[in-house]
Amino acid sequence: MPFVNIxxxxxxxxxxxxxxxxSVNEAAIxxxxxxxxxxxxxxxxxxxxALQLQTRTADRVMxxxxxxxxxxxxxxxxxxxxxxxxxxxxxxxxPHNVMITMTENNDIDWSFADGKASFLEG
Amino acid sequence: MPFVNIxxxxxxxxxxxxxxxxSVNEAAIxxxxxxxxxxxxxxxxxxxxALQLQTRTADRVMxxxxxxxxxxxxxxxxxxxxxxxxxxxxxxxxPHNVMITMTENNDIDWSFADGKASFLEG
Amino acid sequence: MPFVNIxxxxxxxxxxxxxxxxSVNEAAIxxxxxxxxxxxxxxxxxxxxALQLQTRTADRVMxxxxxxxxxxxxxxxxxxxxxxxxxxxxxxxxPHNVMITMTENNDIDWSFADGKASFLEG
Numbered sequence: 001m002p003f004v005n006i007x008x009x010x011x012x013x014x015x016x017x018x019x020x021x022x023s024v025n026e027a028a029i030x031x032x033x034x035x036x037x038x039x040x041x042x043x044x045x046x047x048x049x050a051l052q053l054q055t056r057t058a059d060r061v062m063x064x065x066x067x068x069x070x071x072x073x074x075x076x077x078x079x080x081x082x083x084x085x086x087x088x089x090x091x092x093x094x095p096h097n098v099m100i101t102m103t104e105n106n107d108i109d110w111s112f113a114d115g116k117a118s119f120l121e122g
Numbered sequence: 123m124p125f126v127n128i129x130x131x132x133x134x135x136x137x138x139x140x141x142x143x144x145s146v147n148e149a150a151i152x153x154x155x156x157x158x159x160x161x162x163x164x165x166x167x168x169x170x171x172a173l174q175l176q177t178r179t180a181d182r183v184m185x186x187x188x189x190x191x192x193x194x195x196x197x198x199x200x201x202x203x204x205x206x207x208x209x210x211x212x213x214x215x216x217p218h219n220v221m222i223t224m225t226e227n228n229d230i231d232w233s234f235a236d237g238k239a240s241f242l243e244g
Numbered sequence: 245m246p247f248v249n250i251x252x253x254x255x256x257x258x259x260x261x262x263x264x265x266x267s268v269n270e271a272a273i274x275x276x277x278x279x280x281x282x283x284x285x286x287x288x289x290x291x292x293x294a295l296q297l298q299t300r301t302a303d304r305v306m307x308x309x310x311x312x313x314x315x316x317x318x319x320x321x322x323x324x325x326x327x328x329x330x331x332x333x334x335x336x337x338x339p340h341n342v343m344i345t346m347t348e349n350n351d352i353d354w355s356f357a358d359g360k361a362s363f364l365e366g
Contacts, residue, residue, distance in 0.1 A: 003308065003345045007164050014293055021296060040343060042251050042306065043294040049136055050165040052143060062164065064125065064188065066308065066345055073230045077239050084237030099162060100233040101125045101188055103225050103347050108317045111344040115328030117321050129286050171258060172287040174265060184286060186247065186310065195352045199361050206359030221284060222355040223247045223310055225347050 001110065002028055002067035002102075003040045009059060010045040016091045017043050020061060023086035031078040032071055040112075053099055060097035061087060068119075069104040076102065123232065124150055124189035124224075125162045131181060132167040138213045139165050142183060145208035153200040154193055162234075175221055182219035183209060190241075191226040198224065245354065246272055246311035246346075247284045253303060254289040260335045261287050264305060267330035275322040276315055284356075297343055304341035305331060312363075313348040320346065 008020055021041050028034050053060045063083070084095035107119040116122070130142055143163050150156050175182045185205070206217035229241040238244070252264055265285050272278055297304045307327070328339035351363040360366070 003306070003343075014291075018293060021293075037298055039296050039298050040306065041296040042288075042290060043296075044164075044166070044288070044290075046164060046166075047136075049140060049143075052161050052163040052165075054159055054161050062125070062162065066347055073239070073242070076230050077243065080233040080239055081237045084233075095237050096235045098233070098237070099125075099235065101162075101227065102231040103188055103227045104231075105345065105347045108320050109346040109348075111324040111328075111342070113340045113343065115325045115339050115342070117317070117324055120317070121321065166286075166288070168286060168288075169258075171262060171265075174283050174285040174287075176281055176283050184247070184284065195361070195364070198352050199365065202355040202361055203359045206355075217359050218357045220355070220359070221247075221357065223349065224353040225310055225349045226353075 001034060001038060001040070002032070002065045004028065004042070005064040006041060006043045007051055007062040008043065008045055009051060010047055012045075012091075017045075019091040020087065020093075023090055024063060024083055027079055027083035027086050028065075031082040032067070032075050053097065056097050058097050059093055061093055061099070063098070063100045065100070065102045067102060067104060068110070069106060123156060123160060123162070124154070124187045126150065126164070127186040128163060128165045129173055129184040130165065130167055131173060132169055134167075139167075141213035142209065142215075145212055146185060146205055149201055149205035149208050150187070153204040154189070154197050175219065178219050180219050181215050183215055183221070185220070185222045187222070187224045189224060189226060190232070191228060245278060245282060245284070246276070246309045248272065248286070249308040250285060250287045251295055251306040252287065252289055253295060254291055256289075256335075261289075263335035264331065264337075267334055268307060268327055271323055271327035271330050272309070275326040276311070276319050297341065300341050302341050303337055305337055305343070307342070307344045309344070309346045311346060311348060312354070313350060
């Protein structure tokens with residue numbers, strides 16, 4: 001966990017995409033207290049008209065996380081702060097233009113490998 | 123809110139994509155009673171074989187909305203009606219070929235800007 | 245149901261994508277007990293750096309299913325087993341490199357066609 005969908009604008013290079021992914025991952029591990037080897041990310045590029053964040057036209061990112069229930073409000077607040085700080089530092093995205101939403105599920109809803117319900121079947 | 127993922131077929135022009143996005147947004151604001159400046163949309167194009175809506179081969183759209191819990195069944199029904207009416211009018215998609223699903227989350231699960239939990243930290 | 249998002253690596257041909265889609269669909273219908281004509285799938289291709297499954301570099305797949313609440317843990321476990329067995333057989337993906345997560349919603353949250361809440365308005 002978590003399963004992270006990252007929407008960025010097209011036209012950037014691979015280093016930009018990797019910087020976004022790294023910044024998001026570091027924030028998830030530190031603020032949401034996930035294991036250091038957690039990394040389940042999909043990065044998708046969009047044309048400007050296909051990534052509509054109200055009327056904002058500057059560089060922007062939209063994140064959707066799926067995670068197990070159990071994280072506290074304080075942890076989620078810390079994640080929002082941390083991920084926007086990280087993205088401002090690298091690759092340099094204005095915190096105003098980062099939108100995040102999360103949905104939760106349960107232990108049974110995860111299989112990380114080998115066709116097992118990882119939290120229940122080890 | 124809501125966070126709207128829009129899947130359309132490739133091969134259309136940008137006006138088509140914008141018409142779909144506008145039609146979906148208008149329905150969300152009016153039927154689900156969201157603020158007029160709400161607009162959080164990702165539009166993704168798919169090859170026909172990559173957008174499988176049972177066996178339907180005509181022009182088609184699949185929508186996935188993430189929204190806070192609290193909307194009534196009647197509001198959601200009104201949204202389904204309105205969005206298919208809108209899409210039939212512009213860009214002209216048969217209501218039979220519009221598939222929609224929604225998942226809900228909570229106040230803490232949204233950050234629209236500035237690294238804050240928008241519904242809890244203003 | 246379910247609404248299935250399938251993330252695969254780019255560089256494969258259409259037969260590969262179709263094999264993945266078929267394998268996932270067969271597992272959903274048999275293990276999760278869905279109707280034979282259920283098929284609501286989006287298949288998206290990603291560059292290797294954009295589909296990050298921990299540090300795994302081999303061919304890999306990430307699945308996200310949205311489905312109504314009500315399926316049992318045993319059904320979900322059976323799905324995890326079945327889908328990885330299917331994908332190993334066709335197109336030949338190591339079960340270790342298949343990651344799956346699910347989120348649930350309710351009766352009102354589905355419209356399969358015609359602007360109706362399909363489970364409530366028939």
